[in-house]
Amino acid sequence: MRLRDAGVLITGASAGIGAALAAELRRRGARLALTGRDENRLRAVARENECTIAGDLTGAAFRERLFAEAEQKLGGVDVLINNAGAGLYAPPSVSPEAEMRAMFELNFFAAVDLSHRACKAMRPRGRGMIVNVSSIAGRVTLPWFTLYSASKFALTSFTEGLRAEMSGSGLHAMVVSPGYVQTEFQEHVLCGRSPTALRRARRFATTPEACARAIADGIEQERKEVVTPWSGRLLVQAARWWPGLIAWQLERMNRSLESGQ
Ligand SMILES: NC(=O)c1ccc[n+]([C@@H]2O[C@H](COP(=O)([O-])OP(=O)(O)OC[C@H]3O[C@@H](n4cnc5c(N)ncnc54)[C@H](OP(=O)(O)O)[C@@H]3O)[C@@H](O)[C@H]2O)c1
Numbered sequence: 001m002r003l004r005d006a007g008v009l010i011t012g013a014s015a016g017i018g019a020a021l022a023a024e025l026r027r028r029g030a031r032l033a034l035t036g037r038d039e040n041r042l043r044a045v046a047r048e049n050e051c052t053i054a055g056d057l058t059g060a061a062f063r064e065r066l067f068a069e070a071e072q073k074l075g076g077v078d079v080l081i082n083n084a085g086a087g088l089y090a091p092p093s094v095s096p097e098a099e100m101r102a103m104f105e106l107n108f109f110a111a112v113d114l115s116h117r118a119c120k121a122m123r124p125r126g127r128g129m130i131v132n133v134s135s136i137a138g139r140v141t142l143p144w145f146t147l148y149s150a151s152k153f154a155l156t157s158f159t160e161g162l163r164a165e166m167s168g169s170g171l172h173a174m175v176v177s178p179g180y181v182q183t184e185f186q187e188h189v190l191c192g193r194s195p196t197a198l199r200r201a202r203r204f205a206t207t208p209e210a211c212a213r214a215i216a217d218g219i220e221q222e223r224k225e226v227v228t229p230w231s232g233r234l235l236v237q238a239a240r241w242w243p244g245l246i247a248w249q250l251e252r253m254n255r256s257l258e259s260g261q
Pocket residue numbers: 011012013014015016017018035036037038039041055056057058083084085086087106133134135136177178179180181182183184185186188
């Protein structure tokens with residue numbers, strides 16, 4: 001999908017990967033509609049001529065208004081990027097009900113709903129792309145982040161099925177599986193607190209700008225999946241070939257994270 005002059009709707013554009021994506025796609029000539037809850041941050045990310053629509057994606061009424069407004073302002077959404085998401089720290093045996101449901105509403109159901117709306121609008125035009133930002137945790141269960149992993153596995157699987165359904169229609173779906181990215185994601189978790197050791201490991205994480213470049217390349221090449229950075233690709237491959245070994249390593253890591261809080 002050519003990004004020059006394409007109309008792109010990005011969710012979660014007020015911070016982190018979404019804000020970096022806005023800058024990268026703008027550089028490549030895309031026309032943008034940006035959304036997030038924080039109107040001030042959204043305005044700071046956007047350029048004067050760009051459309052910003054602030055609101056909470058966990059509300060169905062907002063999603064309906066958001067997509068309709070983006071379609072109208074962009075003259076058609078060519079690329080939908082479902083990037084907004086949040087994490088949750090809690091052992092799976094004591095899943096906090098309200099926060100767990102809120103996380104699934106944002107990470108999974110909001111993306112599904114917007115994808116449905118995008119498909120409906122794109123089908124008659126015979127072109128369009130849906131990009132769902134999942135996670136490495138949507139390929140390999142991270143035991144310290146089990147519920148978040150579950151929401152991202154659901155999103156990854158949905159995206160793969162959607163791509164199969166749309167094959168031959170001119171529409172395409174791509175899943176993005178980032179590893180650790182230097183954003184405020186850890187501070188924005190809906191519940192619990194990320195293990196200290198994990199926050200310290202932030203220096204090994206990739207930048208949102210590098211992640212955004214990989215996603216933009218993936219859109220232009222109509223890739224099925226973007227796994228970034230390379231260390232994330234390594235983990236996904238290792239889990240495929242040596243599932244027992246990787247599960248053992250992750251369990252060890254989980255125990256050390258718990259004891260080092
Ligand atoms: N950072 C990582 O290490 C990492 C790794 C793998 C995957 N990911 C995924 O990458 C995506 C972006 O994460 P990030 O690292 O950029 O996190 P971030 O810095 O916390 O940004 C999250 C974005 O989502 C928006 N958002 C959160 N809750 C929302 C809601 N209820 N309604 C509307 N917008 C909402 C936030 O905007 P407002 O606060 O303004 O609403 C913000 O723009 C997420 O899907 C995340 O799961 C991140």
